[in-house]
Amino acid sequence: MNPDTASKDANSAALASTNFIRNIIESDLTAGKHAARRWSGLPGPADQQRAGPPDPARIRTRFPPEPNGYLHFGHAKSICLNFGLAQDYGGRCHLRFDDTNPEKEEREYVDSIVDSVRWLGFSWDGPVVEGQPAREDNLYFASNYFDWMVRFAEYLIASGHAYVDSQSAEEMRHSRGTLTEAGRDSPYRQRSPEENMDLFKRMQKGEFPDGTHILRAKIDMASANINLRDPAIYRIRHASHHNTGDRWCVYPMYTYAHPIEDALENITHSICTLEFADQRPFYDWLLERLAEGGLLQRPLPRQIEFSRLNLTYIVLSKRKLIQLVEEKHVAGWDDPRLPTLVGARRRGYPAEGFLLFAERVGVSRSDSLIDYALLEDTMREVLNESAERRVAVLDPLKLIIDNYPQGQREECFAPNHPLKPELGKRAMPFGRELWIEREDFMVEPSKGYHRLYPGNTARLRYGYVVKCTGFDRDPSGAVNAVHCDYLPDSKSGTPGADTYKVKGNLHWVSAADACRAEVRLYDRLFAVPSPGARREDDPEGVDRDFREDINPNSMQVIHAWLESALKDVDAEQRFQFERHGYFVADRVDSKAGAPVFNRTVTLRDSWSGKPGQRK
Ligand code: ATP
Ligand code: MG
Numbered sequence: 107m108n109p110d111t112a113s114k115d116a117n118s119a120a121l122a123s124t125n126f127i128r129n130i131i132e133s134d135l136t137a138g139k140h141a142a143r144r145w146s147g148l149p150g151p152a153d154q155q156r157a158g159p160p161d162p163a164r165i166r167t168r169f170p171p172e173p174n175g176y177l178h179f180g181h182a183k184s185i186c187l188n189f190g191l192a193q194d195y196g197g198r199c200h201l202r203f204d205d206t207n208p209e210k211e212e213r214e215y216v217d218s219i220v221d222s223v224r225w226l227g228f229s230w231d232g233p234v235v236e237g238q239p240a241r242e243d244n245l246y247f248a249s250n251y252f253d254w255m256v257r258f259a260e261y262l263i264a265s266g267h268a269y270v271d272s273q274s275a276e277e278m279r280h281s282r283g284t285l286t287e288a289g290r291d292s293p294y295r296q297r298s299p300e301e302n303m304d305l306f307k308r309m310q311k312g313e314f315p316d317g318t319h320i321l322r323a324k325i326d327m328a329s330a331n332i333n334l335r336d337p338a339i340y341r342i343r344h345a346s347h348h349n350t351g352d353r354w355c356v357y358p359m360y361t362y363a364h365p366i367e368d369a370l371e372n373i374t375h376s377i378c379t380l381e382f383a384d385q386r387p388f389y390d391w392l393l394e395r396l397a398e399g400g401l402l403q404r405p406l407p408r409q410i411e412f413s414r415l416n417l418t419y420i421v422l423s424k425r426k427l428i429q430l431v432e433e434k435h436v437a438g439w440d441d442p443r444l445p446t447l448v449g450a451r452r453r454g455y456p457a458e459g460f461l462l463f464a465e466r467v468g469v470s471r472s473d474s475l476i477d478y479a480l481l482e483d484t485m486r487e488v489l490n491e492s493a494e495r496r497v498a499v500l501d502p503l504k505l506i507i508d509n510y511p512q513g514q515r516e517e518c519f520a521p522n523h524p525l526k527p528e529l530g531k532r533a534m535p536f537g538r539e540l541w542i543e544r545e546d547f548m549v550e551p552s553k554g555y556h557r558l559y560p561g562n563t564a565r566l567r568y569g570y571v572v573k574c575t576g577f578d579r580d581p582s583g584a585v586n587a588v589h590c591d592y593l594p595d596s597k598s599g600t601p602g603a604d605t606y607k608v609k610g611n612l613h614w615v616s617a618a619d620a621c622r623a624e625v626r627l628y629d630r631l632f633a634v635p636s637p638g639a640r641r642e643d644d645p646e647g648v649d650r651d652f653r654e655d656i657n658p659n660s661m662q663v664i665h666a667w668l669e670s671a672l673k674d675v676d677a678e679q680r681f682q683f684e685r686h687g688y689f690v691a692d693r694v695d696s697k698a699g700a701p702v703f704n705r706t707v708t709l710r711d712s713w714s715g716k717p718g719q720r721k
Contacts, residue, residue: 125469127187127410131165131195131375139405140165140374165197165374169223170248170367172204173215175424176439176446177222179460179481183415186464188377189228200371201230202246206363208347208354218439220245222447226457248367249349255358255366256310259321259340261399263302268339269295270305271322278320281327282335288328289335295324309342312355316342323362325391333388337361365389368407369396376407379414380471386411412469418635419478419713420445421652435656436631440694442704443631443660453628454680454690454706456492459485478630479714482707489680489688489706494522494529497567497613497669498683498703500625502541504587505558505614507572510538515618519599520568532671536569539617541667543685546612547588549577556609558588564610567684571596571606613684620667625689625703627664630713633657666703674698680706 134140167188171181192199201223203216223230232242262268271278271292283289297305302321309319321340329335339362344355358366365388368376376389386409393406416422421430422445430436436444442453450460463484467476497520517533542558551559558564558574565571572590580586595602638652672681676698680690687708696702 165195167192168200168202168373170202170204171219174210178422179445180415180422182460183464200244205249208345267395269297269324270302270319272319291327309356333384365392369402373407376409380411383411413473416475417478419630419632442628455485456488459488479711493680493682496672496681499541499615499667501544502667503544505540505542506589507538507592509591518568535616535619537616537618540614542614563608565608566614567611568598615667615669619670621673623668623701625664625666627662627705629660631660
């Protein structure tokens, strides 16, 4: 085999193994599994009819967030996977709000989830099909299926597959058994279908208080899988629901509702995270029973699990994120340090960076912890391509060119993107007084320091070579200005430029033209790779409070001098500030004429090395 083919084979093998779900989908498509399905035209709720007949030979996936929090980086992985697969195979992905729990969901979360999925570049609108009245709108709310869920539950009762249990929660817990011990049948398990139906109808009418009765699937109390020991499917909850108001006082359990939602929407591949693997037998059991009863069409949706995304230096649990926001460790859900998608957007992470990252981390069934540096590198890579270059001086020190005529001004030209000459150059005003970085001058240079110090020459990037002649100190002794002379025939872009060989190359902005702006230097929110984990040097120790690991230096607000071209940028415009990193004009606070920038990521990783310690 020639080396070329060998490496191609290795590549495609690597690609295939990064996404075992593709293999499943491809074999289903080849077998024509979904083409075989015919739409029966079951009379259903408006939502189901909107999903339309399944397209032959097409897949349907879904992303089903519970609207009880903001989306985080883990959700981005699931979104890229579900919407991405649908896109790649010409199918559809549904955005479905799993809002079956009456107590928790909030409209604010629904809106923000919709925004974030769109921001990542995905849509749930089907294409416009000629001859069809409207394009498919695949946005769903699980609570629209409550009528169906009750009807299906009644079928299970009538066919002897469900019963009303009247034990207390405590008694149920006791009789459930353990991993090593079988459960015990409830004394109510042998109720007749008629009695069960009567009780369930009365539960629906509101005749009983919360917790007095519960509808359970009748499967097997001795099953090795605890999830099959007669799981609860409907509970009494006298609570209003944001969508259905006070219409219901019984609500379905998540594990019962979810498979039904998938089936009603003709989902072909129901992709979820690994913690649902033990629920899969119940998922299949339930849909099989309903299909047997003629209530659902075959083929039924298939559940496929993959491992969650876990990243070092952040937390991805909704509970912890809520805590960080509510206790004001961060400024809100869109704080640029928070691993929410609204936070990422404000931080300046490009949506394309998440798509590329999702591709890189791949999909597998083994748990893994991904180094946050991989995410940052991916963002850098996308930004390096897309962000124009600009100049900003973050820690300013005055540079005075004594032999440059007072009042004289000229323009220097800087490329907007070194990799993309087609983006042209912009003019940077140059004058007698400039701002340079404080770290670009030393009174007594250390070894290998090539920037400015008395007697040394260095180049002002895109401008002239200057020779340092001295410096001033303020009354406290701190250096407050550096003096130099410029070499008039050394201007970049002129024939004379090449005659000067200097090692130092500094960035600068003209003091008379620069624009002062607030710049927020964001860093990682946590100082250690696994926030809250026990310390390595304390093997006896227990897990600690993750909040103890918050990085006290995760945000620093400074005032910087920006080149004049940055004055009127639009919010959310992204740039590389040369030698510093990537920055974005804050989408909330930045205004044309008064820019505010957030640091997205530095040019290089300063965290690798010893965990918790910056280089
Ligand atoms: P909770 O269970 O606390 O509600 P959740 O993160 O599971 O939190 P959901 O709204 O149910 O929240 O998640 C929607 C979808 O996103 C689910 O299909 C879930 O599997 C997926 N998801 C959630 N977290 C991750 C993660 N870290 N990696 C990949 N997918 C995730
Ligand atoms: Mg969940």
